[in-house]
Amino acid sequence: MDRRTFIKKGGLAAGAAVAGTGLAAPAIAQSLPKITWRCTSSFPKSLGTIYGSAEDLVKRVGEMTDGNFTIRLFAPNELVPPLNAATAAAEGTVEMAHTTSYYYLGKDPVWAIGTTLPFGLNARQQNAWLYRGNGLKLLNEFYAKQNIYCLPAGNTGAQMGGWFRREINTVADLSGLKMRIGGLGGRILEKVGVIPQQIPPTDIYTALEKGTIDAVEWVGPYDDLKLGFYKVAKYYYYPGWWDGGPSLHMMVNLDKWNELPPAYQAALTTACEAGNTDLLARYDWENPIALRELVKEGAQLRPFSQEILSACFDAATETYAEIMAGNPTFKTIYEDQMAYRREAFLWAQIAEYSFDTFMMLQQRAGKL
Amino acid sequence: MDRRTFIKKGGLAAGAAVAGTGLAAPAIAQSLPKITWRCTSSFPKSLGTIYGSAEDLVKRVGEMTDGNFTIRLFAPNELVPPLNAATAAAEGTVEMAHTTSYYYLGKDPVWAIGTTLPFGLNARQQNAWLYRGNGLKLLNEFYAKQNIYCLPAGNTGAQMGGWFRREINTVADLSGLKMRIGGLGGRILEKVGVIPQQIPPTDIYTALEKGTIDAVEWVGPYDDLKLGFYKVAKYYYYPGWWDGGPSLHMMVNLDKWNELPPAYQAALTTACEAGNTDLLARYDWENPIALRELVKEGAQLRPFSQEILSACFDAATETYAEIMAGNPTFKTIYEDQMAYRREAFLWAQIAEYSFDTFMMLQQRAGKL
Numbered sequence: 001m002d003r004r005t006f007i008k009k010g011g012l013a014a015g016a017a018v019a020g021t022g023l024a025a026p027a028i029a030q031s032l033p034k035i036t037w038r039c040t041s042s043f044p045k046s047l048g049t050i051y052g053s054a055e056d057l058v059k060r061v062g063e064m065t066d067g068n069f070t071i072r073l074f075a076p077n078e079l080v081p082p083l084n085a086a087t088a089a090a091e092g093t094v095e096m097a098h099t100t101s102y103y104y105l106g107k108d109p110v111w112a113i114g115t116t117l118p119f120g121l122n123a124r125q126q127n128a129w130l131y132r133g134n135g136l137k138l139l140n141e142f143y144a145k146q147n148i149y150c151l152p153a154g155n156t157g158a159q160m161g162g163w164f165r166r167e168i169n170t171v172a173d174l175s176g177l178k179m180r181i182g183g184l185g186g187r188i189l190e191k192v193g194v195i196p197q198q199i200p201p202t203d204i205y206t207a208l209e210k211g212t213i214d215a216v217e218w219v220g221p222y223d224d225l226k227l228g229f230y231k232v233a234k235y236y237y238y239p240g241w242w243d244g245g246p247s248l249h250m251m252v253n254l255d256k257w258n259e260l261p262p263a264y265q266a267a268l269t270t271a272c273e274a275g276n277t278d279l280l281a282r283y284d285w286e287n288p289i290a291l292r293e294l295v296k297e298g299a300q301l302r303p304f305s306q307e308i309l310s311a312c313f314d315a316a317t318e319t320y321a322e323i324m325a326g327n328p329t330f331k332t333i334y335e336d337q338m339a340y341r342r343e344a345f346l347w348a349q350i351a352e353y354s355f356d357t358f359m360m361l362q363q364r365a366g367k368l
Numbered sequence: 369m370d371r372r373t374f375i376k377k378g379g380l381a382a383g384a385a386v387a388g389t390g391l392a393a394p395a396i397a398q399s400l401p402k403i404t405w406r407c408t409s410s411f412p413k414s415l416g417t418i419y420g421s422a423e424d425l426v427k428r429v430g431e432m433t434d435g436n437f438t439i440r441l442f443a444p445n446e447l448v449p450p451l452n453a454a455t456a457a458a459e460g461t462v463e464m465a466h467t468t469s470y471y472y473l474g475k476d477p478v479w480a481i482g483t484t485l486p487f488g489l490n491a492r493q494q495n496a497w498l499y500r501g502n503g504l505k506l507l508n509e510f511y512a513k514q515n516i517y518c519l520p521a522g523n524t525g526a527q528m529g530g531w532f533r534r535e536i537n538t539v540a541d542l543s544g545l546k547m548r549i550g551g552l553g554g555r556i557l558e559k560v561g562v563i564p565q566q567i568p569p570t571d572i573y574t575a576l577e578k579g580t581i582d583a584v585e586w587v588g589p590y591d592d593l594k595l596g597f598y599k600v601a602k603y604y605y606y607p608g609w610w611d612g613g614p615s616l617h618m619m620v621n622l623d624k625w626n627e628l629p630p631a632y633q634a635a636l637t638t639a640c641e642a643g644n645t646d647l648l649a650r651y652d653w654e655n656p657i658a659l660r661e662l663v664k665e666g667a668q669l670r671p672f673s674q675e676i677l678s679a680c681f682d683a684a685t686e687t688y689a690e691i692m693a694g695n696p697t698f699k700t701i702y703e704d705q706m707a708y709r710r711e712a713f714l715w716a717q718i719a720e721y722s723f724d725t726f727m728m729l730q731q732r733a734g735k736l
Contacts, residue, residue, distance in 0.1 A: 031399055032434055063634035064432055066400055122724060124492075124525070127645055128652035157492070158719040220719060239723035266431035267635070274641035277495055284492050285500035288711035291718065301718065309726050313735070338736070343656035345731040348724060350659065350669065351526040351588060355607035356490060356716060358677050363713040367681070368706070 032261055037071045039250070040089070042082040042099035044201070045075050047223055049282040050248065053154055054098045057250075057275045061267050069264045071096065086251040090147045097251040101139075101150070102183050109184070109323045110330050113337065114139045114150060116246040118185050118316045120337065123155040123245035125344045127276055130247065133340050138333045149257040151272040154248040154279030157287075159240035160224065161304055162217030163208065163233035168304075171311045180204055180216040184319065185242030191315035192308075208232045217242075221290035222283065230299040237302050241312060248279065400629055405439045405463035407618070410450040410471060412569070413443050415591055417650040418616065421522055422466045425618075425643045432635045437628075439464065454619040458515045465619040469507075469518070470551050477552070477691045478698050481705065482507045482518060484614040486553050486684045488705065491523040491613035491648055493712045498615065499641075501708050506701045517625040519640040522616040522647030525655075527608035528592065529672055530585030531576065531601035536672075539679045547583040548572055552687065553610030559683035560676075576600045585610075589658035590651065598667040605670050609680060616647065 039058060043050045058071040074094075076082035085097035086104055101114035114130075121129055129135040130152050143150045162181070168174060175193035179186075186196030197213050207213045209232040216233070217240055218224050230236070250272050257265070295301065304312075324331040362368050407426060411418045426439040442462075444450035453465035454472055469482035482498075489497055497503040498520050511518045530549070536542060543561035547554075554564030565581050575581045577600040584601070585608055586592050598604070618640050625633070663669065672680075692699040730736050 060634060060638050064631055064638060066629070066631040119727065119730075122720070122727075124648055124652050128649040131646065131649045132653035158723040160719050221715070239719040239726070241723060241726070244723045244727070261434070263432055263434040266428060267638075270428050270432060270635075270638050270642045273645045274638045276645040277641050278499065280492055281496040281499040284496035284712065284715075285708075288708075288715035291715050292711070303722055306726075313726075313730060317735075340653075340656075341727075342731065342736040343660070344652065345724075345727050345736060347589070347652075347656035347659050349728045349731070351528050351607040352490070353724060353728065354671055355526040355609060355612045356713075356721060358607070358609070358674075358681075359487065359490075359612070359709075359713045360717045360721065362487075362681060363710065363717070367685075368710045368713060 032068050035069045037095035039071050039096040039098055040074045040080040040085045040094045042085045053279040057271050060271045064267045089251045089253050092253050095253050095256045100248045110142050112184050113333050118188055118242040119313050121245050123157045126245040126247055129340050134336050147254045149252045149254050151250040152247045153250045153272040153275040156246055157280055157283050159243035160220045161237035161240045162215055163229040164215040164235040165233045167235055178213045180213050188315045188319050192311050220287055221294055222286040225290045225294055230294055230297050234300050235302050236299045237304055400436050403437050407439050407464040407466055408442045408448040408453045408462045410453045410467040421647040425639050428639045429635050437632045457619045457621050460621050463621050463624045468616045478510050480552050481701050486556055486610040487681050489613050491525045494613040494615055497705055497708050502704050515622045517620045517622050519618045520615045521618045521640040521643040523644055524614055525648055525651050527611035528588045529605035529608045530583055531597040532583040532603040533601045535603055546581045548581050549585045556683045556687050560679050588655055589662055590654040593658045593662055598662055598665050602668050603670050604667045605672055
């Protein structure tokens with residue numbers, strides 16, 4: 001009987017009974033097994049905050065377990081192509097994938113929800129729904145059928161809308177616009193006239209420079225600065241309403257997860273939850289610096305007009321209705337999130353928003 | 369030579385050299401010592417999210433260390449009075465305190481900064497400055513002189529401005545207003561005419577009911593609902609600009625911290641960082657529910673007027689100038705935070721604020 005089976009079969013209950021008698025715990029701790037895992041990332045090392053945060057995460061697991069549970073992180077294509085990471089974890093090619101669930105929405109649109117839905121929750125709300133609401137529970141019931149256990153492990157905060165070669169003011173301006181954007185955001189934009197394009201990251205810059213595409217969405221100031229899009233498309237629109245608060249994940253092979261000693265499960269779970277604090281802090285620290293640099297280099301900041309946002313919001317609602325019609329699991333999880341979204345944005349506009357608004361007014365008045 | 373000294377003297381470097389030769393790690397892990405700590409909390413169990421989050425935090429440390437590093441959490445006055453928690457940790461009466469640094473600003477105003485400054489940073493920015501900026505480094509240099517090592521371990525998000533028996537619209541309305549509020553918020557409000565009152569939590573309700581005080585600030589909807597202030601003071605003002613994003617802390621006795629094996633230091637550090645995600649998620653989940661209930665019970669939501677906020681902002685700036693004049697450590701840390709505040713609120717109004725604003729407009733239009 002292995003350790004875990006022993007615990008399941010009542011070892012812990014028996015231990016608790018002994019503790020109840022007042023016997024002190026033995027002075028010498030039990031040893032935990034040496035375990036080495038491989039984690040494949042969907043994100044290139046050039047996405048420094050995301051990859052760096054994952055490096056720290058796995059390092060911490062090693063430190064907390066005194067070097068006994070070691071997770072090696074691999075960049076895309078070292079073991080597995082980037083968009084195959086979660087699949088490789090499910091199949092056991094690796095024990096774990098550092099990825100984001102909406103990369104796999106081709107399998108089933110339910111995969112999109114764990115990252116974020118267009119016009120979904122902001123970063124804090126996404127965590128509240130995942131950890132304290134039904135979010136993670138419902139999603140893990142779904143992922144279990146794919147042999148995966150999901151741990152949220154970071155959030156980028158609201159992203160930018162991306163780089164456009166010309167100004168867009170009205171919905172009419174979107175008509176025929178070729179934009180590099182995937183996922184549900186692309187499907188929604190298609191309803192308002194955009195022609196979504198799938199282009200590998202390595203080819204985006206040239207396509208934008210040559211005018212093969214008119215626009216591209218990427219992440220936000222810190223990551224966008226490095227790719228230099230501002231040199232070939234100067235209008236930098238916001239917000240990225242398809243990424244209002246996207247979560248990243250550690251997707252763990254379910255059998256491997258179940259075999260882990262509870263101490264290692266706790267270490268990995270806690271490291272991932274700390275990863276949420278860590279990645280947001282990295283972006284909130286780096287983005288202001290990068291934004292200054294981008295504006296200095298000539299980037300022109302532009303908010304999407306209310307007309308465009310409203311048309312996209314309605315197109316999103318229509319898209320969700322279409323998906324729900326044929327996908328009861330999506331419907332259940334979507335409606336659960338939407339019930340929270342309604343209340344969360346009501347509360348958010350009281351203390352948080354009024355504090356931020358006042359501080360932003362002081363910022364604009366040069367008083368900060 | 370104890371284990372920790374061995375590591376410091378090059379044990380790890382020697383180990384790394386061995387690893388470089390390709391020798392596999394030994395199959396049997398080293399045991400770590402059994403350690404039991406006591407943690408005294410400043411927060412009563414009735415503050416369910418705060419106390420509950422700390423309970424989970426110490427439970428996690430136990431789980432991650434396979435039950436070897438156990439931290440027992442004590443409510444206020446079980447061992448130590450609530451506002452003496454950090455002092456007790458510094459003196460070694462307990463190994464650790466669950467508290468918030470600004471309770472101790474009577475010792476030195478620098479203690480206020482680690483929690484939050486009035487008109488300071490919001491919750492995400494506070495974490496960014498603490499973890500990725502110079503914040504925690506500078507503060508721990510200061511705390512080290514008091515024999516404390518500080519780990520941020522949660523944030524409430526922006527709090528409410530509190531409960532008022534009558535409407536206040538102008539600065540003139542603040543004149544002579546008796547408000548239960550402490551710390552720097554009280555000192556700043558005094559400059560605009562308020563008479564700050566110190567009243568123990570148990571006596572606030574009666575004082576407010578009898579009109580001994582005119583107003584009280586507490587936390588936000590979830591905690592305020594339980595204390596029932598809405599029954600005796602119906603105007604619920606926002607935002608609590610003195611608590612725009614306050615951090616809670618685990619304050620550890622520095623000697624005890626230095627004696628911990630690195631694995632336990634990592635476990636406690638990671639559990640505290642995860643505690644930041646956890647506590648915010650708890651509040652972001654619970655506050656919307658409580659807000660509905662408060663409004664149903666007759667609470668009248670009122671934003672502080674721009675006139676009042678501006679007068680308080682100027683009074684805050686004046687207060688910081690006074691403190692800096694006689695306190696170079698405060699000046700150094702304050703100015704470091706202010707440099708980030710300026711940039712952070714510039715960036716925050718781009719993607720994050722425009723996303724939130726649009727979603728709030730949809731909320732008001734009944735489209736969520």
